[in-house]
Every structure is written in C-alpha cells, then in structure tokens.
Amino acid sequence: MSTSEPPSWPHCAHGADPAADPVGCRGIHVPGHTACLAHLADADRDAYLAGLTPGAGIDHRGTTFTEPLLTGLLNALRAPATGHPHLGDASFESATFQSDARFESATFEGDAEFISATFEGAAWFESATFEGAARFVAVTFQRAARFESATFEGAAWFGAAAFQGAGFGSATFQSVAWFVSATFQGDAYFVSATFEGDAEFVSSTIEGDAKFRAATFQRAARFESATFQRAARFELATFQRTAWFVSATFEGAVWFMSATFQGDAGFASATFVEADEFGPLVCAGRLVLSGARFGGPVTLSGAMRRLECRRTRWSSTAEIRLRYATVDFAQAVFEYPLTIAAEPYPFMLTAGAPHAEDRLLSGDNPGVRVASLRGVDAAHLVLGSFVWISRSLVRVCR
DSSP: OOSSSSOOOOOTTOOBBBBBSSSSSBOOOOTTSSTTOOOOOOOHHHHHHHHHOTTOOOTTTTTTTTTTHHHHHHHTTOOTTTTBBBSSEEOTTEEEEOSSSOOOTEESSSSSEEETOEEEEEEEEEEEEEOOOOTEEEOOEEEEOOTTTTTTOOOEOOOOOOEEEEEEEEEEESSSSEEOEEESSSSSOOOOOEESSEOTTOOOSSSOOOOOOEEESSSOEEEEEEOSSEEEETOOOOSSSEEEEETTEEOOEEEEETTTESSOOEETTTEEESSSSEEEEEEEEEETTTTTTEOOOOOOEEEEEEETTTTEEEESSSEEEESEEEEEEETTTSSOOEEEEEEOOOBBOOSSOOOOOHHHTSSOOOOOEEOTTTTOOOGGGGTTEEEEHHHHHHHHOO
C-alpha cells in the first residue's frame, strides 16, 4: 500500500503528520471507536476483547500487532473445549506482525484474509484449520512460515507471496492451492503434503531446495515456467492426473526417483542445467520432453508408455534406460553419444523393493520401440538390446 494514499477503510490516522506522513496509522477503526486496536485506549481495548467470543468475526486490516497484542486477541477467541483460537471471518489485510505470530491449531471458521500482510517474525500456522478461503496473496514472510499439518478446506491463495522459508509438511489442501508467482527465498517444504485440488505453482521461484518428497497431487499439478534454483526433490511423489513442468528451469539436481505419474507428465521446453539423474519413475501416460535442453551428462530412466523427445537437445552424454516405452526422437539433437536401452527387469526403489509399475503398465511389452528418428543425425546414437525400430521407420531409413 502506498504510504501517500489512505486505505479504503476508515483508518486510525494515529501519528499523522501533514508534512511527513499525512495518512498516519492505517489500522481500521475498532467498531464504535475512531482508533485501531493498537492505538485504542487500554480500557476500551479491554472492553472490546472481553466482548469477543469463540467464532466471532474480526476485522483488523492495516493494524500493527506486537506479540502481546496478538496474544490478547487470540486468547479472547479461544474455545474452552479445545483451548485453541476459533475465528469466524478474519481480516488481517495489510496488517503488520512485528514479532512471531502464533496461530498454531487455530480454526478459521470463515474466510481468512491476510492479503498484503507483513510478518516480520516467524509465522506459525502449524495444525491450523482453514474452513473457508485462505488468502495470503502478496504476503511478505520475513522469517519462517510454518504451516505443517495445516488443513485448507477451501481455496488456499498464496499468489505473489514472498517466503524466506516455507514449511507445509503434511499439509492438506482440499481445494485449489495457489502459489502462482510466489517466491521462496529459502527451502519450500511440502514433504508428504496432499493436494486434493489443483496445485498451481506457475511462474514460482524456489531459491532453496524444493522438497515435495512423498507429496500427493490428486488433480492437476502445474509448475509451468517455475524456476528451481537448487535441488528439485519429488522422490516418491504421486501425480494422479496431469503434471505440467512446461518451460520450467531446473538449475540444480532433479529428484524424481520412484515418482509415479498416473497421467501425462509434461516437461516440454524445460531446461535442465545440471540434472545428472532423472528417475527412475513410472508414467502411465506420456513423458513429454520435447524442446527440453539438458546441459550436462544425464541418466533418464523409467517405465512409461511413451517418451516424446522431439527437438530435445542434449549438450553432453546421455543414457536413457526404459521399460514399455515407445520413443519419438524426431529432430532431436545430441552432440555426444546417447544410448537408448531397454531395462529387462523392473526398477528398484531406494528401499530395495521393485517399483510399482505392474498396476499401471501390466500387460504391455516391457521392451522399447523407437517410433521416429526423423531429422536426427544418428552418428552418436547407440541402441541397446531389446530396443527395436518400428517397421515404418525401417522403410524410411532404407
């Protein structure tokens, strides 16, 4: 919010100075008063808090909270049966939390509005329940944001939010999870998270490690144009529908070991700067790498129905070890030796058990078929055993 323009709500104006700050405090008036909660007289503040009951709706847009002030507010909303805060519709738009903000185990029975809020200390929402929409759009988290085991029953909006470090381990998103254009300046921790609605990370930037180990995506997972500046860890993740990483940039290691894609996995036009391993994974649909670029040596492995590598460019050596796959390499470019080999036995999980490919690809021939090499300079191409070329391609080659 511009410091020169007043907010859209009736505001406190405490500390206003015609020369330096004509607006003053932007906190909304407490009902029945002309000051915000932070600048209300002590007796009036005590009376307001005493009148609150668990589940009450509150509106403290633009208010600056110290730790004692927030604690006093949440204490007034604690349900006797649980000892945890229960809030109805809660609006903290453009609020500033100067110290740690502790909303652990809180229940937001209505919509939770934190749009453009600033958390100067740690933000604690562990085990919180959001029954309505949770709007954290354009929020600034200057320290850790902890949402481990939180439950989002409505849409969770984190678009354009800025995180120093984000923890969503074991969180459940029952509706859309919106992290479009979000920036994670530290690690993004979504280990064992469950996304029951669409997971939207389009154009997000993760400067630390992206940790999605064992996450479950029940609907579409969209990471188009996302940037992973360090390791992208999706090992043991399950994608029950389509997964889109189109035009994403992977600057560090890429971990999809034992990941399962029940639909198509799209990595078209993605850039892999130094990914040395990609898989082994299982894809019941198409693994699309058309237009992708691999900057360093890489081993790509997995069981899948189709691998599409049209116009894909490898700038170093590559080994592609597959099961069941039909491969399309039309107009692909490889500057160094590239080997396509059929893996005779199922890939093994890190714990020593075979990858669960049978229920997705059972009945198919585990060999590998090359469907197209159109426009390819095959001087560096090596085909291993159990890899055969389709009859139509043989006729073209002849």
